[in-house]
Amino acid sequence: MPFDIYDFSSFTGWIDASLRAAMSPFWTIFTEFVLLGVAFLAFYAVVGLLLVYAERRVCAFMQCRVGPNRVGPWGLFQTVADLIKLLFKELIHIKKADKILFNLAPFIVIIASFFALAAIPFAKGLHAVDLNIGLFYVMAVSSVGVVGILLAGWSSNSKYSLIGAMRSGAQIISYELSVGLSLLVIVVLAGTLQLSEIVELQRDGWFLFKGHLPAVIAFIIFLIASTAEINRGPFDLAEAESELTAGFHTEYSGIKFAFFFLAEYMNMFIVASIAATVFLGGWMPLHIGSWDGFNHIMDYIPPFVWYAGKTAVIIYIIMLFKWTFPRLRIDQLLTLEWKYLLPINLFNILLMAFLVLMGWHF
Amino acid sequence: MLFSYIKGIFKGVGTLFTGMGVTTSYFFRPWTKVTQKYPENRKELKMVEAFKGEVTMPHNANNEHSCTGCGICEINCPNGSIELVTMFLVNEDGKKKKAIDKHIYHLGMCSMCGLCVKTCPSNALAFGNEFEHAVFDRTKLTKVLNKEGSTLKKGVE
Amino acid sequence: MNGESLIVFFITSLVLVGGAIVFSNYIAPKSFNKQKIEPYECGIPTTGISWLQFNVGYYLFAILFLIFDVETVFLFPWAVVMKQVGLVGMIEILIFFVILVFGLAYAWKKHALVWE
Amino acid sequence: MTNEELRKKISEIVPQAVIEEQQYLTVSVEPKYFMTLMPKLKSDSDLALDYMFNVSGVDYGDALGVSYFLTSTKYGHTILVKQKTSDRTKPELETVCHIWKTAEFHEREIFDLYGITFKNHPDMRRIFLEDDWNGHPLRKDYVDEVNMILR
């Protein structure tokens, strides 16, 4: 296949081999780890800043505005300027706050998002870890972030934060289920949990099309549930600026607040990546049946571009949610999960299992 | 019951999509933007004629105004933002005549009600279109409306 | 490089957050003000303590969640090997599902899924 | 109901009431007859003055008074009921807030600005000014040498 020319495993393998030739095994691993850390740190920062900028632009366009346009060309450095501003802000420690948890919370949200990022395949051979239970791992890790939010709200010794924390508690106990079950639908179809293998299985067609109806339902449910899971859009109850001023991060200032902000956007990126990987074939190009010429052209587009494009589309959809819908109330949040998403999900899994058993999928 | 449940889901999702349609359509129509880039468009930015920016006293080319110093504007101002310092001039006939020395206007206290302009018997006052009044020092908002060395227009009583 | 490289991510994130906070602490101005360290409550001093007994309305949901989350974990192994175990596994999981759905329906009927 | 009929009806309830015709039919009653009149105004099916659209406190100089503007959403007639007390040091009047709930806030406002205490009011506190404010600003004899500059 032509797009195999973009195989990154040979590139990483080459780095590995050349390092091994140059130094001892311990230092090889050490150097590789440092390289990995630096690469992901840079990636994390760039994606975070770009997403904040993108969100500002997208919402501005939806609201008939221009958006950031002062710092740098097209306001591209606005986020950087904001970051620098936040760095220079005083970190205020609230009276009688639970100091340890208060300081621990930003660590937890960032660590959770970093861990989830580790397992995402950006292109063939371009992933940090490729666990055989990759999907399960991502689900588990990404739900840790909400714990950070809960801790942040609880430890702040502010009433608004506490209500925000309680709300995020309600969010934990509902939307994790739907995320898991909607991904389970695809696992039934794929028969594996390894993310690289899931992508590989979509070589001849994305799961969204392969699994037709149940996969589409699962995709929609995943979008809804994951939006709730990352505390965004109509589900930003823990933050709810019109009700709780700023909810869980009311008392956070300066760079600590920035980390919550950053983690929110990174979580959005991770969720979009998972959706792209599991439903839209990750870095696999779009192939349509027997249109060989078309398929061939598609193959020449680098896989990373495919991956980024798909992720961007899903991020756009998640942003669209936020800038269109009113916020749900807390009891509606639970009603939506338990009375709508969960029953539909359970039914959907059975439907998919049935389809797979009968061999009716593509 | 099951039917209405399913119908409810479809109807609800449908309304969500119509809402998303509105925002998306604006997203893809950049020409609907209404933002004005303010300091850049200063040149084109023209306030309408009636805009009440500040109270001014128009002077003609000979540095003449038509304020007789009657004090009606001072009485009519609800906030006390106009103060008149008057003096007596002796004209050619040797008669003493009241005239303004300083027409002091406190922009910071003005609420742009327009009573001074409306009630002025000799139409000496008018609204100016200036709207960039920001200053660092509050005292700069106190202005003297009649210009240095200005005199009363001929024929204004 | 596999699982063990996760330690890199752990350390990287610690460095990112810790480093930024330490750096910010170093460069940010500091001033003390008694009002500044008050918890925010729209400008009014807080009444009472914040960590009061707080009435959460989702107690029953939490219990249900616990049950369902564990069941989801049970479903994953089946999902992976579904094609191998075939119809027999399908029927078994169907029974499992029926019990689950029945439980949910019962909770629904008993108005456990209502926020109070 | 026309003003004539209203006048007749109200004189039946409280014969001592002074009724004049101004913009609206103005009924002035002594505070002691006030509570015999007011509940009737709402409960009487011919009057049915169920909507109190304004309550004004007035300082008459020698007396402090309250004017109640009442209208009937059913018939559309409007009357103005007035009561006053000449006690300026500790003025006390009856509340009507259990008849017209809107009076609750309006009476608190009058208490705040005129110092008239309303008996049986459930929550007689200042509403606009701080609790430790001295005096009642809308009274004619209120002096504030700092903020009120006399010209």
Place this chain on the structure above:
Amino acid sequence: MSENQIVTPPKDIDLDYQDYVINMGPQHPSTHGVMRFLLTLKGETVDNVQPHCGYIHRGIEKMTERLTYPQIVHLTDRLDYLSAHINNEAVCLCVENALQIEVPERVKYIRTIIDELNRIASHQLWWAAFGMDMGALTTFFYGLRDREYILDIFEETTGGRLIQSYNTPGGLMNDLHKDFQTKVKKFIKDFRKVLPEYDRLLTGNVIFTERSKGIGYISKEDAISYGVTGPSGRGSGFACDVRKIAPYSAYDKVQFKEALYTEGDTFARYKVRMDEMWESMNIIEQLIDNIPQGDYAAKMKAVIKLPVGEYYQRVEAARGEFGVHIISDGNKNPYRLKLRSPNFSNLSAINAMAKGHKIADLVAISGSLDLVIPDLDR
């Protein structure tokens, strides 16, 4: 936790052990101004709401005792700044009625048109802010964008955008701008297209309807008793439109429907305002082509002195019934001027409405009452 953390609660709260007392406002994004609600919560459920107002009490009623009537008029813009022209008109009408001056027909027409434009502008801002209270942030920009056209029309004619000070006892400050009619017609034509878009974005949205239907119910009897007027009262079926009950200016010359809903909840109040925007456009269309020629002000004396007596004038402001009660002792200043502000009465019902609902609902309810704090505090 250390020992000195327990602060004695204020006297006015009955502090159960379970009670969770929280201040919403004065520095809170959803109170639209400096307004404070003291909430007693049971979990997320609101048990009691105590409104504390007066943060921007300026003593306008006291100030008016020193001002002449034309000066008072411009103070009233600062009450409900979103229906500034309507407030102005109330004072002017009261003075004109007291002096028994007949203003020219032209003035009546222009006043009515600007009233209705003002009402639309006010409702647009309300729609914008209400959506934002609910969490739909985009509504804010759409509402403000469309409001801008009205403000431009105002600016051209009156010189002011938000607060116009266009009225004066006896008439208007100056004549209409020559483009006024064409611009208003163009605005109505455009806004008729935009308003359905508002519906698509928010009204039909399932999350919005779920969040507003059945929330903050107040019955018709309670609405009358609390004096909840304007769109908030009409949402409960209380036909309180002063434009119908006691027509002023040119309202007796136009045909319009009073928007009435009987549900009494947040959604009904929302619908009333949406319908009112349509009705206002109808009213303007009936008048805009028929503005009679003539003077823009009646002849007035230089110093206006009202005859001794009491005068009251009711008008329908954007938020409800606005009233001016003037007691005159024959001087150029009023002896007593009482302003009946619609928000003050509307606010008094908030505890009855919000009890038993969630915090999020309280935000929706206070948004649906459309409180403007300077009007409330006066």
